[in-house]
Amino acid sequence: MNTVKCFIIDDQEPACQLIAEYISKIPQLELVGICHEPMEALAIVQQKQIDLLFLDINMPVLNGIQFLKTLKNPPNTIFTTAYSEYALQAFDLKVIDYLVKPIPFDRFVTAVNRVFDLKISIPADPIPIENEFPEAQFTDFSFFKTNQNKLEKINFNEVIFIESHGEYARFHTNKKISVSRVSLNRLEEIFPKGNFFRVHRSFIINIDKIDAIDGSLIEIDSYKIPISKSRRDDLNKLILHNDL
The missing domain is CATH 2.40.50.1020 (LytTr DNA-binding domain)
Known part of the structure; x- marks a missing residue:
């Protein structure tokens, strides 16, 4: 299968580096960029081919939930945040997963596997x-x-x-x-x-x-x-x- 192109948006450098390290351990994933400023990231996300977005929530000027709402055709998104109280709003946006920091690698892998599940070919009329x-x-x-x-x-x-x-x-x-x-x-x-x-x-x-x-x-x-x-x-x- 083609690699899944990943992009990270987080205003904290250590958090970005951890996600980048996790991505590097999975051959099916390819990191195509990191951005610390959500306003700057808006143009990048709309221009680049991005299959999977790792998005922090608590960021200055524009938080992750607001950021995702501005996108007309958002990529598959996994929220990565230190705050569990935004989960209800996040899942209402139909995100792939919601990871609470600190994020263990096995939990990261579970979330990523859900992206691969979306790529399964499913017949047009699967009825119970x-x-x-x-x-x-x-x-x-x-x-x-x-x-x-x-x-x-x-x-x-x-x-x-x-x-x-x-x-x-x-x-x-x-x-x-x-x-x-x-x-x-x-x-x-x-x-x-x-x-x-x-x-x-x-x-x-x-x-x-x-x-x-x-x-x-x-x-x-x-x-x-x-x-x-x-x-x-x-x-x-x-x-x-x-x-x-």
């Missing part, structure tokens, strides 16, 4: 198999069409969370990440209620996999997932009901 065979009633698993038109079995108890990205859904399981073209609305109907809960318009989580809840963020596996204000009370009630 229940739609094709209504008589098949599965309680512990379902089949979804994934890349190369393959039907893949997804065991519900192995799913950590499901993430929406445009028309596609990513199933994060204990073993791997699978991608299918199916809406979260449809998945809410398929996955067992009581075990799975939609905490945000872009995320459904497996309640059994929650490690901790910190304000507006759920810690699950190595991820921090935002909770919408409108769903927070319902999640708390569900957790208390399940005696987690």
